Amino acid sequence: MASYGRGSFEGFDSYQGASGGRESGSDFGKLSQNISSNIQKITQNVAQIQRLVAQIGTPQDSEDVRQRVHQTTHYTNQLAKETNNYLKELAHLPMPHSPSEQRQWKMQKERFTDEFSNVLKTFQTAQRTAAEKERASVQRARAHSGINQSPFQDSYEQNDTMVAPGYSQTREVLQMEQDVDLDLLREREDAIKKLEKDITDVNTIFKDLGMLVHEQGEVLDSIEANIDNAQMSVQEGTTQLSKARDYQSKARRKKCCLLIIALVVLAVVAIIIAVSQKSRRKMCILLLILLVAVTIVALIIWGATR
């Protein structure tokens, strides 16, 4: 959030000072620098996360590793947010005047977005694998707790410590057992999912069936009634069509009337103007031309609306 606030403030600043091309140019430089460094950092973080994630579920797995994964993920998240804001700002910056610079900016912007999205993608996959691995280990832990009820947990741990020399060996055996359990669980999950799908299928079948039967059940099961209904509908359709035609012709007539009235008004106004003018002769000729033109237009419109 903090980064966002700073970003927006900077954006505001740069917007305010965007009077000259030079200044915006320097802003652009600063922003692009920030972005590229951020992208670099994110790439590094992602690499680190991937490395750490690889360790999860192996003997090197420890609480510390997970902690570090979380931390880096969190940090990278923030970085990504920040970079996103920078990119937004970059898009809002006013364009420089020279076309060459414009092209350069544009190219750079595209490059940044490309890189950023790529990095984000890898980050996402890393995150996902991390989450999956963690979930798997949690499930395993849960399975253990399911098998070994809590009262025996202590003795089990004691056992573990007691056979210290064969520690890694028991670990391995446990791992194998866990894997088998996991497979079982997966199978069961698949079965449940399949059942669920079947149930939804059945549900849709029911719905379809219900609709079909409903449609059939309500049909007025008489040939005569159906024929009568069809005929009535046809008649209704015909009357409505003829009504529509009536309305249309009425509307056309009304349009024409309005047009003629408007023309008459126009002509009257023209006459008044002509009468009030001094140079009668000229105006009369003008008026005549106008009237002729108006009539021609009116006729054309009349013809078009017919």
Place this chain on the structure above:
Amino acid sequence: MNVILAVKQYVSKMIEGCGGGMKVLLMDKETTSIVSMVYAQSEILQKEVYLFERIDSPGRETMKHLNCIAFLRPTKENVELLAQELRIPKYGLYFIYFSNVISKQDVKILAEADDQEVVREVQEFYGDYIAVNPHLFSLNIVGCCQNLTWIPAHLSRTVQGLTSVLLSLKKCPMIRYQNSSEMARKLAESVRQVINKEAALFEFRKTDVAPVLLILDRRDDAVTPLLNQWTYQAMVHELLGINNNRINLANVPGITKDLQEVVLSAEHDEFYANNMYMNFGEIGSNIKELMEEFQKKSKSQAKVESIADMKAFVENYPQFKKMSGAVAKHVTVVGELSRLVGAHHLLEISETEQEIACQGDHSQLLQKIRSLLSSDKVRPVDMLRLVMLYALRYESHSNNDLSGLVEALRRRGVADEFRAMVQAILDYGGRKSRGSDLFGNQDPVAITKRLLKGLKGVENVYTQHKPLLQGVLDQLIKGKLKEATYPYLGTSQLKDRPQDVIVFIIGGCTYEEALAVHQLNRSTPGVRIVLGGTHVHNSKTFLQEVSQAVRGTLSVPHSR
């Protein structure tokens, strides 16, 4: 003797005759109704019929990869449209089926139009009527007569419809008709003419007992269509209106968009098939059962814990969805019915109506009608029906106070034209025009029956009325139907009891009568009855029919 099956087989045959591949079904307005009554869209889609077009709809797209099944009535317009279509074919091959007998000239017109030789087949498939239920068909003609005589166009359509029913059921019947009705005689003669003319078509395997076609006139029983109904199908038709199995619910308050129009088809809706003849109370409990079953199912659907559960869910889901649709539909319909019943005092009205139709204490009934006429919640159309029923029942009663009731209607603000309907119904179905004993006043047997019934008490006051048709059919089945009132056309007479009976009612039948026929079919083994009419009426359409029959046309008060 199943009209739905008959039409369905025709349609299936058309589709099979066309072979494999994607097909388009080209129909006219009436055949669209005919096909859609027997086939649901989803059902016909399974037979690779993917497109349905009306022949009269303009601007259909050209789709040469489809084979066309054209199912049309053989009318002049259809032949013309089809000829146009064949000159510029839009589809690959044409398989043409006419729903009735087509003249040679029309075939020639089509043959001349078929320059590109796209027609593969021309056949007659006699599905020229609307099959409503297995034992019920209709022709969807409202107002078949004017000035109490046939409108010629409707007469010819009715003859076509009726002969196509006979052809599709493969019956060559003896014809009996109602002697008091000029229209019935005319129709009977026209049908006989067609049978004689197309004798080759009517050559079926002789059965031991010849089938009977009985033609009746609605004017003999104008009471049945005026009554409120309490069985599911009839009630839905009376209160909401069934139009080719479709029910429009757009006017129901708070309706969702999906349910604005629903289809009630006994062929494709199990609940409806099981309950269409149940009465309203039974439907209430049945729908509750349906609800509970559905809730159980939905609970089991909610439990999906293992894969096995899921599998089961997926397998059962479409069925579950179908059930939920059915539940929603029926609950909405029944809910609306019960809302209407409550809002318009239909229970009280119906009780009074039934008493008018069945029992006879004049002064007590007059009192009841008057009090109902003064109620605010009773709809004008219901008041009108009450007064009309009263008019029919007590037309010749000494203390008849019809003018007082009509005056009361006027005071309640019922419009003139509707009050005129009271006189119209007397002209249509009054004592003079009736050929039979509708209210059972003259026949001593009927009187004693009624007295006995009065002693026993009735099971359900809302459904005590039995349509006249039931009595007529009873007599017919027992071979007791009088020759004088229902004579045979021609000389041959049936000696045995009839087995296959086709009844046709000019002026329309009702769902109450359809129920009676259904019950008769079930209760008397060996007898199969099919009922038909120019229309299936509810009170609203019946009033239209009456006003059309008596004078010109008249609009009828809206029931909603």
